Amino acid sequence: MTTRIPIVENILSANDRMAARNRDLLDQAGVYSINIMASPGAGKTSLILKTLEALNGRLKLGVIEGDLATSIDAEKAAAAGLPAVQINTGGDCHLDAAMLADALPTLPLEDIDLVLVENVGNLICPANFQIGTHLNVLVASIPEGDDKPYKYPGMYRGVQVLIINKIDLLPYVPFNMDYFKRGVEILNPGVVTFAVSSKTGEGMDEWADWLVERVKNNGG
Numbered sequence: 001m002t003t004r005i006p007i008v009e010n011i012l013s014a015n016d017r018m019a020a021r022n023r024d025l026l027d028q029a030g031v032y033s034i035n036i037m038a039s040p041g042a043g044k045t046s047l048i049l050k051t052l053e054a055l056n057g058r059l060k061l062g063v064i065e066g067d068l069a070t071s072i073d074a075e076k077a078a079a080a081g082l083p084a085v086q087i088n089t090g091g092d093c094h095l096d097a098a099m100l101a102d103a104l105p106t107l108p109l110e111d112i113d114l115v116l117v118e119n120v121g122n123l124i125c126p127a128n129f130q131i132g133t134h135l136n137v138l139v140a141s142i143p144e145g146d147d148k149p150y151k152y153p154g155m156y157r158g159v160q161v162l163i164i165n166k167i168d169l170l171p172y173v174p175f176n177m178d179y180f181k182r183g184v185e186i187l188n189p190g191v192v193t194f195a196v197s198s199k200t201g202e203g204m205d206e207w208a209d210w211l212v213e214r215v216k217n218n219g220g
C-alpha cells in the first residue's frame, strides 16, 4: 500500500538533493549565502539595503528576491547598485531549491562574496525547505507583536540568527521584549540575536561586523 507519507518524503529529498547541488555551486565559487525569512512587512528588503550601507564595501553582495509576483524588491536592490535577480514563485508561498538553482547562474558569482536570498514573506513553510544556503536568518519586527515565537515555533527553531527589526518603534507599540525573548529562548536557546532599526541604522554596525567575520571564517 502506498501512503501519502512516502510521497511527501520523496518531494523533500528531491529538494534536499537540489539544495546540496546549490551549496556545491556556491562553495566552488567561494560565495557565502544567507536565507532571509520573515513575515510580510518585517523589513527584509530595507534590511538588505541598510546592510549594504553598513558593510561599506567590505563584502561584495548579490541579491535574490523571492516574491509571489512583481519585481519591485529586485528593482530596489538593482537601484542600489547590486546584482539582483527576482524569483516569482507564481503563487507558491516559499522558495525551494529548484528556484534557487535557476536564479544562481544569473548572478556574477565570481564577483560576489555573499548572496542574500530574500525568501517569500511567510512565517510557516520557508523553514521547511532547504535551498542550499549556508545560514538561516529570521527577521522579526516590533509591530508584529511579541507573541510570534509562541505562534510560529517552527520558524524560530530553524534559524541560526535572529534579527529584531524596527526597534525604533518600541516606544509606540506594545511589545514586551522579555516575553518575546523568553519564547525565543525556549525554542532556540542562545540563538545569535541582533536588535536593529533599518530606519535609523541603530544596531546595523554590530550585524554587519558579525557578517563580515562569518563570511571570512566560512570560506566566503
Ligand code: MG
Binding pocket: 044, 045, 046, 073, 118
Ligand atoms: Mg521584500
Ligand code: ZN
Binding pocket: 092, 093, 094, 125, 126
Ligand atoms: Zn510554502
